[in-house]
Amino acid sequence: MTIPWFSANIPGPKQARVVTPEIAAKILSKVGRKMMLCGSGIKGQKIGKEPIQKYILDLSKEMSVVVAPSVLKDFLEMGAEPVAKGVVEVTNLLRDAEWRGFDGKGNYDMVAYLGFPYYLESQMLSVLKHFSDIKTMSLGRFYQPNADYSFDNLKEKEWEKNFENLISLLRRK
């Protein structure tokens, strides 16, 4: 069993399944309505030489993207204007099955989290784990047991490779 990045963060018997980029891409491509939430940690993050924002914008063609307000400026400068809302606020909306989504088409089937402080993401995943039917995936560098699916604990370079791989697999679908 994978040990959470913060080793004491063991919630109970129900813990996330570790996924490779291939499996993650497969799962995500099968899901109907999906959303990716990007936190303040993506600031300054690069994948190879490219800013991660470029990859996220690529991904926004496949799924709804919501970013932390504190990183919105980076996207505006790139000419994009994703929805920007605090992760606590968005998670609160997500836990309501009746919520109509940011596009008015209904709540989401799966939500992926990326770039949040570890413990904050863990807590938000916990909200959805216990109080919604939404499936969750953690795409950060560290194993998040409260998600349904999570990347393993990874070294920086491994994670970059994983993330790049995931995006290209999703784009190929």
Added chain:
Amino acid sequence: MKGTKFKIDEFESDLIKATGLEITVGRIVEEEWEEILGPTPMPSVTDLRKWDFALLNRYKPMYAPLCDLCCLCTYGKCDLSDGKKGACGIDIGAQQGRIVLLACCIGAAAHGGHARHIVEHLIEEHGDMPIDMGKNVEVEAPLVRLIAGIMPKKLSDLLEPLEYAEGELMHSLSATHTGQEGYFTDFESKALHVSMTDQLLMEIADVAQISALGFPKGDPGAPLVDIGFGSIDTKKPVILCIGHNVVPGAEVINYLRDHDLYDKVEVAGICCTAHDLTRYDKGAKIVGPLSKQLQFVRTGIADVIIVDEQCVRADVLQEARKTGAAVIATNDKICLGLPDRTKDSPKDVIDNLLGGAPGALILDAEKVGEVAVRTAIKLSETRKRRALNVVKEAKKCIQCGLCIRECHNNLDIPRGMEKAAKGDLSLLSEIYELCIGCGRCENVCSKEIPIVSLLGGAAKEITRKERYKVRSGRGPIQDTEIRNVGSPIVLGEIPGVVAFVGCPNYAGSSKEIAEMAEIFLSRRYIVTTSGCAAMDIAMYKDEEGKTLYEKYPGNFDAGCLSNVGSCVSNAHIAGAAIKIASIFAHRNLRGNYEEIADYILNRVGAVGVAWGAMSQKAASIATGFNRLGVPVILGPRGAKYRRTYLGRPDKSEDWMVYNARTGEKVQISPSPEYLLYVAESKEEAIVSIAKNCIRPNDTTKGRQIKLTHYIDLHKRYFGKMPEDIAMYIRTEADIPITLKAEIMKILKAEKWEPRITPDPTLLERLCRKKEVK
């Protein structure tokens, strides 16, 4: 039976006819205070349940379990995931409410224990002194008046509300027992209740110590005192006081004064005891907030460490052992396994400590004063402060990476070690700046490297220069100040009151809190602070080398920074909001909680910010403010409290109030949007603070001012106009003039329609006219 009170609205017998009779067994309620008694003096656990439900209906709790299990009784462990219930029938939602209630009870108990000790001690030592909050403070104890319905005149008058709060605490705590409360909203109502009594307890403690110990009495010009490692004169013997109860530390100062030793010994403090020591004597030094505790103890600068209560590291004795400092435990809450030397002669205890005993438990404050001073003087002559070879220690590191996984802030200690091993201490020194001093990294280090000491060693040059000024805690806000700001706050012309409070469990740099404070000071909000947050605000200087306390006056006024004092002084921030309702708006206080909270929620644009909230006390403090109608924003770690109270601006039906003028139900702007929110970043918090200062009652001019700040900060940090702006415009007159064209375009696109500005209330009984159907 003492203190049992009953009211009889109407009574008629052959002999007596009475109305409005109120009897307290043990004493007759004195009717010196002419104010009419409101509906809920000393409310029971359920008396304000309706108010709580009105809040919880709009601000629904969002639970984020930190653990899926419960292990509170022998039926357990129970796994509550996937909708499973525990063997007792509880579900995961109720279980979260239960844990939150437990945290609030623990927090209230900590303040209550402190209050009980200090009131009894002060009466014993100083006699039944009059309560005196200074010449401009007539409403001496707004929370006691509001909640207990009592106007205290002397210290012993505080015993009745204290007893009341202790009783409520017992009832609330009992509800967490297996087989008691079972539904989340009722757990929440009890959490709100016990946290309200927590505010009462804080006020009792601070009113007593201000009255009896000569602390500043609502003085905006309270002295500027020294804070920071660099302010401690290490050439003198040093006595360090850690905790929240000033009594033993004050006795140290008394002993020094009485024995002509005042200038010969350094008295310093960490955490709220430090604040209160400087309120007692401006010559005392503040080392810093809780996050500096382990670092400072490790420096070995302190010869004697006095611990009183709350926020003391459980391993203080082992840590002191490493440096040869003697520990004196002084309070029944923290005895540390030490022998009780209360009845022994000071000489015996001192000899024992000098002979190498690690510490002593002395439950007599006066004796603590003598033992601490004489021991410190002697120990300082013989004790050697050991220097640490950072490079040599860093070379032991095997890059296993275990430390970084334990670190709250994911600080890259291994890389810091790698560099340090080559003689470059810069990264370790940078890490020091972000370290909250928890020591968890060390616990797992494969090579048993004293990482915390290495960080301190690497940053030695910086810490030596850490010398700042903080304004000593002023205590209450003056009634005259409230008269000046009441109207502009309620009308919205002062854009808001922002209170930075709480612990230093920050996710980023401790400087963030000062940066946030300065943003609102420069925009002429009223900024107030207390506790560790007040210390961290001080530990930052501008280009001219000035701290915010030197730059901004200590008044409770626009563009001013008032430090009310220690944790228990938080009561004065609540008190200021209450006094706005009573002094400015002439609402009755006495036993009239619901109406005052309703007033504050709808009219007083105040926001609390607990950026590094850590303790159970911080949980009860925040929840107490929430019941009073004040929203609180927490830093990202606050998510681990498991519960937030969040409004849904997208649900217009949640934002209906009565218009007290007509009795009609009317739509308001979603404000305050949250009662308890967790912000991921400083930027998110800043914008959220500005938005949550908006209140339904703002005048158009006030709304314009508040929106100007909200929009400006939103544009600055997020790069665009807020998307929800139309929700906050009631009439065109609310639109900031310079933004008229831009906003009108948005309003048109959103098919906006004007709304009235009601006389807002959630309480139907306050409507002057009932709705005509």
